[in-house]
Amino acid sequence: MLTEIRGVSKTYESDGNKILALDNINFQVDDNDFICIVGPSGCGKSTLLRIIVGLEKPTCGEVFFKGEVIAADNPKVAMVFQNFALFPWFTVKENIKLALEALGIKEKEQDEIAGKYIKAVGLDGFERVYPRELSGGMKQRVGFARALAVEPVLLCMDEPFSSLDALTSQNLKDDLLMLWAEKNMPPDAVIMVTHNVEEAVYLANRIIILSRRPGKVMADLKIELPRPRNRKDPEFYRWVDKVYSLIV
Amino acid sequence: MIFPKVTISEIIGLLEAVNDAGGVEDAARLAGDFDLELDEILPSIDGAELLGFVEVKNGNIELTADAKMFLELGIRDRKKIIRDKVKGVELIKELRNRLLESDEQKMKKGDALKFINNNISTNDSESYFRIIINWTRHAGLIGYNSDAEEICLMAEK
Amino acid sequence: MKKGHFILAVVFFLIAVTFAFYFFDYIDFPDLSLIPSYAAASFLRMSLAYFFALCFALSYGYVAATNKRARSFMLPFLDILQSIPILGFFPAAVLFFISHIHGRPGVEMAAIFLIFTSMAWNLAFGVYESLTNIPKEIVEAANSFGLRGWQRLEKLTIPACVPKMVYNSIISWSAGWFFLVASEIISAGSESYKLPGIGSFLIESTYSGKIALMLAGLSALIIIILLLELFIWKPMQSWADRFSYDYRGDKKPGDFIFNTRIIKRSFHFIFKAFSRVMVSLYIIFHKNKIFEAAAKYSGYLTLAAAIGYILYLLLGSVAKVFLDLPPGAYSIPLAIAYSFLRLGAAYIICILWTIPVAVYIARNKKASSYLMPIMEVTASIPAIALFPAIVVIFMRYGNLELASILLVLLGMQWYMLFNLISGVKSISNDLENVALSYGIKGKLYWKKVILPAMFPSFVTGSITAWGGGWNTLIVAEYITFNGNVYHLFGIGYLLDRATFESPDPGMVILSVLSMSLTIIILNKLIWQPLYRKALTKYKLEV
Numbered sequence: 001m002l003t004e005i006r007g008v009s010k011t012y013e014s015d016g017n018k019i020l021a022l023d024n025i026n027f028q029v030d031d032n033d034f035i036c037i038v039g040p041s042g043c044g045k046s047t048l049l050r051i052i053v054g055l056e057k058p059t060c061g062e063v064f065f066k067g068e069v070i071a072a073d074n075p076k077v078a079m080v081f082q083n084f085a086l087f088p089w090f091t092v093k094e095n096i097k098l099a100l101e102a103l104g105i106k107e108k109e110q111d112e113i114a115g116k117y118i119k120a121v122g123l124d125g126f127e128r129v130y131p132r133e134l135s136g137g138m139k140q141r142v143g144f145a146r147a148l149a150v151e152p153v154l155l156c157m158d159e160p161f162s163s164l165d166a167l168t169s170q171n172l173k174d175d176l177l178m179l180w181a182e183k184n185m186p187p188d189a190v191i192m193v194t195h196n197v198e199e200a201v202y203l204a205n206r207i208i209i210l211s212r213r214p215g216k217v218m219a220d221l222k223i224e225l226p227r228p229r230n231r232k233d234p235e236f237y238r239w240v241d242k243v244y245s246l247i248v
Numbered sequence: 249m250i251f252p253k254v255t256i257s258e259i260i261g262l263l264e265a266v267n268d269a270g271g272v273e274d275a276a277r278l279a280g281d282f283d284l285e286l287d288e289i290l291p292s293i294d295g296a297e298l299l300g301f302v303e304v305k306n307g308n309i310e311l312t313a314d315a316k317m318f319l320e321l322g323i324r325d326r327k328k329i330i331r332d333k334v335k336g337v338e339l340i341k342e343l344r345n346r347l348l349e350s351d352e353q354k355m356k357k358g359d360a361l362k363f364i365n366n367n368i369s370t371n372d373s374e375s376y377f378r379i380i381i382n383w384t385r386h387a388g389l390i391g392y393n394s395d396a397e398e399i400c401l402m403a404e405k
Numbered sequence: 406m407k408k409g410h411f412i413l414a415v416v417f418f419l420i421a422v423t424f425a426f427y428f429f430d431y432i433d434f435p436d437l438s439l440i441p442s443y444a445a446a447s448f449l450r451m452s453l454a455y456f457f458a459l460c461f462a463l464s465y466g467y468v469a470a471t472n473k474r475a476r477s478f479m480l481p482f483l484d485i486l487q488s489i490p491i492l493g494f495f496p497a498a499v500l501f502f503i504s505h506i507h508g509r510p511g512v513e514m515a516a517i518f519l520i521f522t523s524m525a526w527n528l529a530f531g532v533y534e535s536l537t538n539i540p541k542e543i544v545e546a547a548n549s550f551g552l553r554g555w556q557r558l559e560k561l562t563i564p565a566c567v568p569k570m571v572y573n574s575i576i577s578w579s580a581g582w583f584f585l586v587a588s589e590i591i592s593a594g595s596e597s598y599k600l601p602g603i604g605s606f607l608i609e610s611t612y613s614g615k616i617a618l619m620l621a622g623l624s625a626l627i628i629i630i631l632l633l634e635l636f637i638w639k640p641m642q643s644w645a646d647r648f649s650y651d652y653r654g655d656k657k658p659g660d661f662i663f664n665t666r667i668i669k670r671s672f673h674f675i676f677k678a679f680s681r682v683m684v685s686l687y688i689i690f691h692k693n694k695i696f697e698a699a700a701k702y703s704g705y706l707t708l709a710a711a712i713g714y715i716l717y718l719l720l721g722s723v724a725k726v727f728l729d730l731p732p733g734a735y736s737i738p739l740a741i742a743y744s745f746l747r748l749g750a751a752y753i754i755c756i757l758w759t760i761p762v763a764v765y766i767a768r769n770k771k772a773s774s775y776l777m778p779i780m781e782v783t784a785s786i787p788a789i790a791l792f793p794a795i796v797v798i799f800m801r802y803g804n805l806e807l808a809s810i811l812l813v814l815l816g817m818q819w820y821m822l823f824n825l826i827s828g829v830k831s832i833s834n835d836l837e838n839v840a841l842s843y844g845i846k847g848k849l850y851w852k853k854v855i856l857p858a859m860f861p862s863f864v865t866g867s868i869t870a871w872g873g874g875w876n877t878l879i880v881a882e883y884i885t886f887n888g889n890v891y892h893l894f895g896i897g898y899l900l901d902r903a904t905f906e907s908p909d910p911g912m913v914i915l916s917v918l919s920m921s922l923t924i925i926i927l928n929k930l931i932w933q934p935l936y937r938k939a940l941t942k943y944k945l946e947v
Contacts, residue, residue, distance in 0.1 A: 122327060129385070165258065167282065167284075170261035171261035175323055
């Protein structure tokens with residue numbers, strides 16, 4: 001077991017009112033899990049992800065990663081952001097190397113590792129390019145490369161495709177699945193937040209459905225569809241339908 | 249000449265989408281599936297055609313044999329195919345020749361923009377520049393140094 | 406804490422302190438009673454200068470925005486005017502006005518002219534920018550409704566200028582206070598040129614050892630500034646919001662508390678009246694073709710004549726100067742070097758404290774809510790008002806050099822600090838999260854996240870800081886105290902001496918020219934390249 005989310009609840013204060021965003025979330029993440037957390041807007045799924053990663057503390061409950069309470073800078077957990085979050089004054093390679101430098105890795109090794117993951121996500125040729133010159137899709141590739149470069153055990157992604165156009169998004173998802181299939185590639189497990197059900201069925205082997213606020217776990221579904229998955233497949237559509245019926 | 253304003257990623261996305269439909273798909277349905285307008289899908293189709301990945305007949309988009317083989321490959325191997333395909337695009341061939349002929353195999357951005365203006369009738373050479381550089385970077389053929397504002401040939405690996 | 410409450414608290418505190426002084430016999434009433442009249446004189450100078458600046462800005466900006474041909478030389482001209490150190494103008498202006506209008510009225514005009522120049526260019530740019538940035542759709546809508554002539558002026562043109570003009574006016578008044586007090590202080594050094602006002606009041610009271618009186622005068626200045634902020638600027642900003650094209654509905658009711666209906670209505674009334682006047686003038690000029698032509702030609706003629714005359718004087722003196730260099734001319738390069746070093750020293754001290762404090766404040770919500778109002782209020786006091794006090798203190802230790810550096814520092818630091826704070830704040834939450842989750846902290850975080858993020862605001866802060874610094878030097882390097890003249894060798898000293906000691910127009914021109922030249926060179930070689938880099942490489946995406 002990699003991550004255990006135990007009795008997690010989160011309450012916010014807004015204009016003097018207490019708002020319960022998450023209500024007693026419980027589940028475990030194991031090796032080889034590709035989990036998509038889906039739910040309507042405002043159900044708290046992004047908040048939940050931030051708590052899992054350690055960027056926020058739950059009001060009640062705990063998140064354990066490999067037996068220990070999660071801390072934000074745990075090097076075994078890496079995050080990919082919806083709006084890419086690249087440093088504009090660094091090139092693609094420098095952005096990736098920064099994450100490695102933070103781990104205390106020496107310059108030469110940083111270079112090698114960064115180079116390896118740049119190739120892995122298909123960014124070769126773009127090493128010395130600045131984020132402002134990149135399209136959204138390429139920026140997110142850098143986000144992936146950076147997350148993978150620290151060789152995390154758990155990869156967390158917050159709506160990583162929602163800022164991209166449909167075709168680029170398609171391309172990136174397929175590339176992600178290719179990387180996921182590679183045995184020698186990190187991570188061991190993925191948790192992704194999305195509001196797009198089709199996307200979740202396309203990518204995940206496990207879907208956790210959150211209810212409307214306050215977010216509760218409505219269902220924890222194992223997706224039994226062989227890969228590669230095809231949107232046009234009627235079986236695919238049946239799974240999408242099933243998820244929708246659980247949400248609505 | 250008309251050059252499609254589309255990135256390589258979008259083109260590959262299109263190929264994957266057509267592949268999902270079995271290798272042939274009606275353009276209108278494809279647009280509908282991805283919730284795309286005409287303006288958004290046409291450039292991708294044009295781009296895919298230019299690279300020899302699709303053939304368009306009667307409103308149907310059909311994957312070529314090259315495309316089907318391409319889609320079977322992994323990310324690294326796909327890069328090689330992209331390189332070969334992009335090398336064959338007329339405009340890019342021209343640009344590479346110009347670079348090969350120049351002194352340090354470099355060209356100032358201003359000259360590149362002029363080159364684009366001469367070959368594509370447009371008043372927005374800047375956007376075309378960005379697209380072309382996107383293609384050539386993907387292909388590992390031509391790079392662009394934004395600090396020095398010049399494009400240069402990339403070394404063959 | 407709400408800024409408005411804080412301001413009121415400060416005002417009451419100062420009034421209480423002043424009365425305490427009076428009550429405990431530290432000040433005599435006759436002396437105290439001078440304050441209102443001196444303060445009124447200063448305020449009047451400010452208002453007149455502002456009024457002229459406004460008129461100038463509206464006409465100049467309007468012509469530049471609507472007349473393509475005129476624009477091509479009007480804008481560059483404005484640019485040049487903006488880069489001349491304003492206080493460098495003052496001695497030259499004094500000489501110019503004195504030679505035409507003798508005695509004190511001449512100096513008054515010079516002072517008002519000085520304040521005018523500190524406001525006018527900035528306001529003119531504001532008008533120009535407002536008019537050229539009206540969203541295309543709105544212009545097209547106006548056209549399709551057939552909005553022309555005076556109606557266009559009233560419904561489109563004038564309202565379009567309001568937000569920027571209000572914002573620029575607030576900044577102009579801030580700057581204006583500095584130059585007002587500076588001009589009063591500078592002229593106080595010379596018996597014949599003395600201008601009664603807060604500045605001279607501060608000098609007189611300080612130098613005659615009546616510290617309590619000086620504090621009272623300082624309080625008066627602070628009170629005026631703060632009351633203006635509370636009752637005029639803040640409400641005006643909120644009122645001006647309705648003219649803004651991108652209404653940002655997330656604006657909270659604001660820190661001020663006097664956003665009452667009465668005040669809003671008065672602004673609206675004044676605005677409408679002003680609009681009517683402008684429109685009527687416009688109608689008069691446009692209805693009567695002859696009138697219009699006469700106005701246009703006389704306008705161009707006057708402008709041409711004014712520029713011509715000034716150029717004639719300038720070139721004449723410049724020619725005379727270069728044909729027959731005054732003896733002091735050879736000391737100019739060295740003087741500039743000394744002044745530059747002083748500025749450099751102040752700049753370094755400034756950076757050393759503003760960077761850490763800016764980072765602390767920007768990242769600490771609690772500290773920020775307490776410290777920000779205090780700092781904003783402190784920053785609104787023109788540093789120059791503390792000048793007499795600083796002089797007296799440092800005079801005792803015989804070290805004027807430190808005094809000048811301190812003064813320059815005070816002039817620079819607020820620009821720097823506020824710019825830096827906004828720079829740190831502009832680091833998006835996403836980037837902060839990246840740093841947190843990837844463990845980027847300590848030295849690495851500073852070196853690769855915070856400092857690069859602050860770079861653009863560091864550059865803009867530095868540009869304004871140095872601009873303010875050059876102006877401050879002109880006051881700081883030449884001091885009259887107890888009938889003696891103390892000076893620090895530098896370009897400000899040369900300039901002041903050539904104006905007030907032994908009037909030497911040639912030297913004045915040479916000094917101003919060389920100072921301007923230095924500033925332009927520094928801009929071209931250092932600031933502009935840095936700014937360009939800041940705009941491309943370091944720009945944080947919104």
